[in-house]
Amino acid sequence: MTNQQTLASLAVRVQSGQLDPITLVEETLTEIGSHPDKSIFVALTRERATREAQAASERMRAGRSLGLLDGLPVAWKDLFDLAGSVTTAGSAVLENRSRAVTDAAVVAKLASAGMVSIGRTNLSEFAFSGLGINPHYGTPRNPRSTDAHRIPGGSSSGSAAAVAAGLVPLAIGTDTGGSVRIPAAMNGIVGYKATRGRYAMRGVFPLARSLDSLGPLCRTVQDAVWADAAMHGLTAPVIRRAELADLSIVIADTIVFDDAEPEIVTAFEGAIKRLEAAGVKIRRQAFPSFAEIFELTARHGALVTAEAYALHRERLAGAEAANMDPRVVARTRLGEKITVSDYIALLEARDRLIHEAGESISAGELIAHPTLPHVAPLLDPLLADYDLFFKTNARTLRNTSIGNFLDFCGVSIPCGTGGAGMPVGFQLSAPHHQDDRLLSAALAAEAIIRGDA
Structure with missing residues (x-):
């Protein structure tokens, strides 16, 4: 092809x-x-x-x-x-x-x-x-x-x-x-x-x-x-490949490894060992801000759900709802329970956590963790069991949604295989507006993360 x-x-x-x-x-x-x-x-x-x-x-x-x-x-x-x-x-x-x-x-x-x-x-x-x-x-x-x-x-x-x-x-x-x-x-x-x-x-x-x-x-x-x-309108890229010896990576030790499939952890840690052997500086750190995101969601509801409901509330109240995916309808309707005060509390906390997360790492460091805690699941069980669908969806979104809430930029790079020979992703992230630095580092580290170097 x-x-x-x-x-x-x-x-x-x-x-x-x-x-x-x-x-x-x-x-x-x-x-x-x-x-x-x-x-x-x-x-x-x-x-x-x-x-x-x-x-x-x-x-x-x-x-x-x-x-x-x-x-x-x-x-x-x-x-x-x-x-x-x-x-x-x-x-x-x-x-x-x-x-x-x-x-x-x-x-x-x-x-x-x-x-x-x-x-x-x-x-x-x-x-x-x-x-x-x-x-x-x-x-x-x-x-x-x-x-x-x-x-x-x-x-x-x-x-x-x-x-x-x-x-x-x-x-x-x-x-x-x-x-x-x-x-x-x-x-x-x-x-x-x-x-x-x-x-x-x-x-x-x-x-x-x-x-x-x-x-x-x-x-x-x-x-x-x-x-x-x-x-974003450039006629040619301006990003340069970083030097491996200049890279510093912090492995997040909060939430992102919880209930991860063993093969996922093995593939991720294998990539970390290769990076360390290539001269990349590696350390591990807890991120209380990661845990607080889920505490806020449990208390006030999810920010995405509040905004999705605001966008679709008229559609959900009319005849169109009957022609929508019932799983999407059910999830979106949860936003109706989120009050204005809940929404404001989420936005205020988000501003604080974006700042705290950025301040918790040193200048120039990147954050790494498995993109997902599991490999791609089978389709048929998810279609047959709504409870399994919602549980799996929440688990699938968990690691990556942290970066959206904190407005990180992030890149997922293949780092090996897990169960059933399915791919495993290695996520590198940086605080917001540090995209050029993130991509520069990813250019340098990609072959090692993949195991090609």
């Missing part, structure tokens, strides 16, 4: 003239069409993709390339407006809404870099689940599963599956509680969640505006760096 290659390797072929963007898009659409899992994409944008590929091909022949990403395919989680098509947010109740008039801001940014928009990828309905299950458009199969249908993780389920299956080299997702990093970890790819506000949010269907962030799902950290630069 052409798109099993990285953005970087495809760029070499396109820029050198070895691969015409028109051929690349035709191969991409053919591979998607012939792929047995029809639930990865909810819609393809064939006409747009063909038009953009033709324009890129003409630029290449004229020697006027727009840069590294010109002519390369990208897929979009079905929360991003693509001019001329309908943004359904993974919900049947939005199928008849008006077509988008303009592209979302980040779609326009990647278009201006010459990228070819292939289509819309599946997700948990309204992005409100970490598991990726969708009763309307189907649940994508995790491409790494060999024993049975395992979930892809969510909510950016189709985005991760599209990259892991080799259908596209890059897909863009959203992350409100882990929705980029969770499916990246479950599918054995790279997922980068930027600091909230690093990219413009215009034209992106929200879940919880105080928590929503964006990020790329791709095969390498270098690809994430390239996508990141284009998503």
